Amino acid sequence: MSAAPRDIAGGLANAFQNHLSLSVSPTSTFHSPSSSFGPRGIAASVASKQLKPFNTGDVRILLLENVNQTAQDILKKQGYQVEFHKSSLPEDELIEKIRDVHAIGIRSKTKLSARVLREAKNLIVIGCFCIGTNQVDLDYAAKHGITVFNSPFSNSRSVAELVIAEIIILARQLGDRSNEMHQGTWNKVSSKCWEIRGKTLGIIGYGHIGSQLSVLAESMGMSVVYYDVVPLMALGIAKQVNTLQELLETSDFVTLHVPELPETKNMIGEEQFSHMKQGSYLINASRGSVVDIPALIAAMRSGRLAGAALDVYPSEPAANGDYFNSTLNAWGDDLRSLKNLILTPHIGGSTEEAQRAIGVEVADALVRYINEGSTLGAVNMPEVTLRSLTSAEENHVRVIFIHANRPGVLRQVNSIFGDHNVVKQMSDSRGDVAYLMADISDVNLGDIKGLCESLESLSCKRLFPP
Ligand SMILES: NC(=O)C1=CN([C@@H]2O[C@H](COP(=O)(O)OP(=O)(O)OC[C@H]3O[C@@H](n4cnc5c(N)ncnc54)[C@H](O)[C@@H]3O)[C@@H](O)[C@H]2O)C=CC1
Ligand SMILES: O=C(O)C(=O)COP(=O)(O)O
Numbered sequence: 001m002s003a004a005p006r007d008i009a010g011g012l013a014n015a016f017q018n019h020l021s022l023s024v025s026p027t028s029t030f031h032s033p034s035s036s037f038g039p040r041g042i043a044a045s046v047a048s049k050q051l052k053p054f055n056t057g058d059v060r061i062l063l064l065e066n067v068n069q070t071a072q073d074i075l076k077k078q079g080y081q082v083e084f085h086k087s088s089l090p091e092d093e094l095i096e097k098i099r100d101v102h103a104i105g106i107r108s109k110t111k112l113s114a115r116v117l118r119e120a121k122n123l124i125v126i127g128c129f130c131i132g133t134n135q136v137d138l139d140y141a142a143k144h145g146i147t148v149f150n151s152p153f154s155n156s157r158s159v160a161e162l163v164i165a166e167i168i169i170l171a172r173q174l175g176d177r178s179n180e181m182h183q184g185t186w187n188k189v190s191s192k193c194w195e196i197r198g199k200t201l202g203i204i205g206y207g208h209i210g211s212q213l214s215v216l217a218e219s220m221g222m223s224v225v226y227y228d229v230v231p232l233m234a235l236g237i238a239k240q241v242n243t244l245q246e247l248l249e250t251s252d253f254v255t256l257h258v259p260e261l262p263e264t265k266n267m268i269g270e271e272q273f274s275h276m277k278q279g280s281y282l283i284n285a286s287r288g289s290v291v292d293i294p295a296l297i298a299a300m301r302s303g304r305l306a307g308a309a310l311d312v313y314p315s316e317p318a319a320n321g322d323y324f325n326s327t328l329n330a331w332g333d334d335l336r337s338l339k340n341l342i343l344t345p346h347i348g349g350s351t352e353e354a355q356r357a358i359g360v361e362v363a364d365a366l367v368r369y370i371n372e373g374s375t376l377g378a379v380n381m382p383e384v385t386l387r388s389l390t391s392a393e394e395n396h397v398r399v400i401f402i403h404a405n406r407p408g409v410l411r412q413v414n415s416i417f418g419d420h421n422v423v424k425q426m427s428d429s430r431g432d433v434a435y436l437m438a439d440i441s442d443v444n445l446g447d448i449k450g451l452c453e454s455l456e457s458l459s460c461k462r463l464f465p466p
Helices: 010-022 069-077 091-098 138-143 156-171 174-182 208-219 244-250 270-275 293-302 332-336 352-372 409-416 445-456
Strands: 035-037 060-063 081-084 103-106 125-128 147-149 200-204 223-227 253-256 280-284 305-310 341-343 397-404 421-430 433-441
Touching: 060 069, 069 081, 069 352, 103 352, 125 352, 138 147, 147 352, 156 174, 156 208, 156 253, 156 280, 156 305, 156 341, 156 352, 200 208, 200 244, 208 223, 223 244, 244 270, 270 293, 293 305, 293 332, 332 341, 397 409, 397 445, 409 433, 409 445
Parallel strands: 060 081, 060 103, 103 125, 125 147, 200 223, 200 253, 253 280, 280 305, 305 341
Antiparallel strands: 035 397, 397 433, 421 433
């Protein structure tokens, strides 16, 4: 399934050849990265039937970054070959491994750049077992027929709860008091320690996390203002403000919940700190690129900020261990020397509840995509699905065709389907890429190779450079 020419995965191609000569079983199917066909129906039940475009045992999936066990269980139950790693991989090792797999599951650390994806000749789908998808070159992936899924809100509550905790910890200087006690120092102070009720929380980015946080903060007696690039309905009695500056000038606590985008890079820097209240606090559990850290260090030293909490950093280590040092980020020592600064290792979404839910959600999306071609919930492809084929529908196949979005393609495709009946069909486009799903009948196993080759030969498959 690809917009660009790709080599058919060797193993799968062999499997296909074997099926052609050996078998007419309902699981004798073929799926190349360019087209997908699943012959239906020997049995006569009307139950909806799971399509098996690959021989499931041939499907290889690489899971990185300690993706939850729930995902492994779901994928293994399908019969797929699953390789699991606790951390992300260095780029050269990633490139070696990604060449062989049909699907990959990652979290926020693994960078799937165009350079890496160019080597992923057999890859048809990426599962981001997290919210953010900034670590993947989504456009390159779409143009090369690789669909990307994520989990848009399964960890948002966990992040919101972490931020609530941090607001209180900062207001009461709990991190410092605890560190002092660990060193044997009793230091009972009330100066510059505050209750949070009656204080104003400024939320930048009022999406899934920001809006949930808003409700929690109000329930603890805080006033909430928020700034977002789109007008959004306020929850409770929160108030949307028109400019970032207005939010910064009125908030006691400022918290960031925006995605990593060119427009959010260093959106909090020297100028923005100068608009914040004297003695206010900053929390960043969004992405490390959003805050200019040297400017934050200066704002902490000058007393503009009375405290800060950081969960994310411009550079983050690939694995657990002794890696958060000044080699990773040049300002590391300066940061660590500051008082009332909470540093956490990107744990906003790291709860049992969130990770289990994400494991199920993304693994299910991968299975639906691999087995049935459904792109519902995809972040870089048009969302296309059709009701399932049933076991009663004999000699039906489902065709998935990803191609360049340009005039005349449907006419060409339907002329290739000419000898068959198109039972149902759905096509949609997103930018340069179009996705077509069609269930066609009266297809014998021997027809499949020809259909596949005819689709592969269309020029609309060759618009995007490799
Ligand atoms: N620390 C952690 O472990 C986690 C971090 N995250 C990060 O949090 C981010 C936000 O997550 P969600 O709330 O689920 O995303 P979301 O997409 O639901 O909300 C983001 C909001 O930011 C707004 N926005 C975009 N650009 C903006 C700008 N320039 N100025 C102001 N607002 C802007 C959007 O309009 C949207 O309302 C994610 O993209 C991810 O990077 C998410 C989960 C866990
Ligand atoms: O969901 C997100 O976007 C996060 O930042 C959480 O990332 P993680 O799964 O902890 O690598």
